[in-house]
Amino acid sequence: MRFDVLTLFPDAFAGPLDVSIIKRARQDNLIDVQVHDIRDHATGRHRPVDDYPFGGGQGMVMRVDVLDAALHHVRSLDEAAGIVVYLTPQGQRLDDAIVRELATHPRLILVCGRYEGVDERFIEHRVDRQVSIGDYILTGGELPAMVLIDAVARHVPDVLGDEASPEDESFADGLLEHAQYTRPAEYNGWDVPDVLLGGDHASIERWRREQRVARTAARRPDLLPALRDGEKAALQKIGVPGARLRGVDYPADLPAVLALWRAELGSVDLGRSDAPAELAKLIERNPGLFLVVEVAHEVVAAVMAGFDGRRGYVYHLAVAPQHRRKGIARALMAELEHRLRARGCLRLNLFVRAGPESAAASAFYEAHGWTRIDAQGFAKALDR
Numbered sequence: 001m002r003f004d005v006l007t008l009f010p011d012a013f014a015g016p017l018d019v020s021i022i023k024r025a026r027q028d029n030l031i032d033v034q035v036h037d038i039r040d041h042a043t044g045r046h047r048p049v050d051d052y053p054f055g056g057g058q059g060m061v062m063r064v065d066v067l068d069a070a071l072h073h074v075r076s077l078d079e080a081a082g083i084v085v086y087l088t089p090q091g092q093r094l095d096d097a098i099v100r101e102l103a104t105h106p107r108l109i110l111v112c113g114r115y116e117g118v119d120e121r122f123i124e125h126r127v128d129r130q131v132s133i134g135d136y137i138l139t140g141g142e143l144p145a146m147v148l149i150d151a152v153a154r155h156v157p158d159v160l161g162d163e164a165s166p167e168d169e170s171f172a173d174g175l176l177e178h179a180q181y182t183r184p185a186e187y188n189g190w191d192v193p194d195v196l197l198g199g200d201h202a203s204i205e206r207w208r209r210e211q212r213v214a215r216t217a218a219r220r221p222d223l224l225p226a227l228r229d230g231e232k233a234a235l236q237k238i239g240v241p242g243a244r245l246r247g248v249d250y251p252a253d254l255p256a257v258l259a260l261w262r263a264e265l266g267s268v269d270l271g272r273s274d275a276p277a278e279l280a281k282l283i284e285r286n287p288g289l290f291l292v293v294e295v296a297h298e299v300v301a302a303v304m305a306g307f308d309g310r311r312g313y314v315y316h317l318a319v320a321p322q323h324r325r326k327g328i329a330r331a332l333m334a335e336l337e338h339r340l341r342a343r344g345c346l347r348l349n350l351f352v353r354a355g356p357e358s359a360a361a362s363a364f365y366e367a368h369g370w371t372r373i374d375a376q377g378f379a380k381a382l383d384r
């Protein structure tokens with residue numbers, strides 16, 4: 001695949017495209033990157049590449065005649081016509097789908113703007129695509145062009161070699177990557193999750209998939225429309241104006257959550273989750289499975305769950321007394337079950353601890369599809 005770059009600053013491209021995978025791809029002729037100085041095509045004594053905007057205003061505008069001459073020359077260097085891509089903050093925002101589409105072209109001619117912009121006639125008559133790398137303004141299109149080349153080149157066959165495939169990565173299936181660990185297995189008291197050391201590949205795959213869904217739900221819920229819809233549906237069921245169901249904000253929510261739990265469970269020992277450090281570990285291991293509901297910026301309900309790849313466990317569902325009987329517990333549990341199901345969890349357990357609210361809690365679970373398995377335990381099967 002061939003990339004031609006039109007720029008006023010060709011020197012900017014030395015370096016980033018001369019290291020690592022992109023360097024090897026260039027050496028192996030898998031990609032060809034040619035950088036061209038627009039200024040070479042300026043004419044006249046001072047060879048101006050820009051001029052004042054008609055109608056007045058700040059800054060300078062790149063000239064249509066110079067740009068067009070540069071493009072005409074560059075086009076003639078290869079028989080593949082390619083498409084002309086102008087890097088501009090006004091363009092379509094670059095994402096994985098656009099990268100993949102651009103990688104299907106044999107040739108991309110990238111135009112880097114500078115100064116206040118480019119004469120609109122060049123854009124109108126010569127540019128096929130306008131691409132932005134994000135909603136912020138850079139001083140020119142050079143860095144965006146390099147970002148685009150790097151991202152697109154990775155999709156050119158053989159560029160990544162045998163061992164890696166863009167299909168295995170974040171965004172290929174709309175999910176973020178799972179966490180990675182390497183030796184040493186123990187460092188500074190920081191352990192690698194046991195499942196990765198056990199050699200059971202099915203469990204490892206399940207754990208990784210779970211991690212990817214959980215991370216995406218926690219960090220980029222916008223990439224998970226199914227979960228978002230679930231969350232929205234759960235929210236609509238809460239009969240409290242202004243109630244917001246969200247993931248826990250740790251440690252900011254901690255005092256409020258512990259106070260809720262202690263009130264609900266009386267003097268009952270909260271087990272491991274009573275110690276902030278232990279709670280932090282549980283949250284880290286189960287991202288996206290600790291939910292709270294806030295009303296007027298105050299946490300009024302909380303629930304936490306874990307999933308070990310086989311079973312999900314629900315801990316400490318609690319709702320502040322003044323917000324009971326409004327559907328908050330139901331919405332929290334519905335969302336939690338939705339998230340657990342999305343991780344592949346089909347069986348749930350919980351224990352109702354003896355305490356001031358245990359009779360009410362048991363009645364709630366029985367009314368919501370849970371089956372009592374012994375004096376304190378309940379189980380629920382999640383459908384697929």
Ligand code: ADE
Nearest residue numbers: 087088089132133138144
């Ligand atoms: N030129 C200046 N800012 C840019 C951006 N965010 N994306 C693409 N080109 C740009």
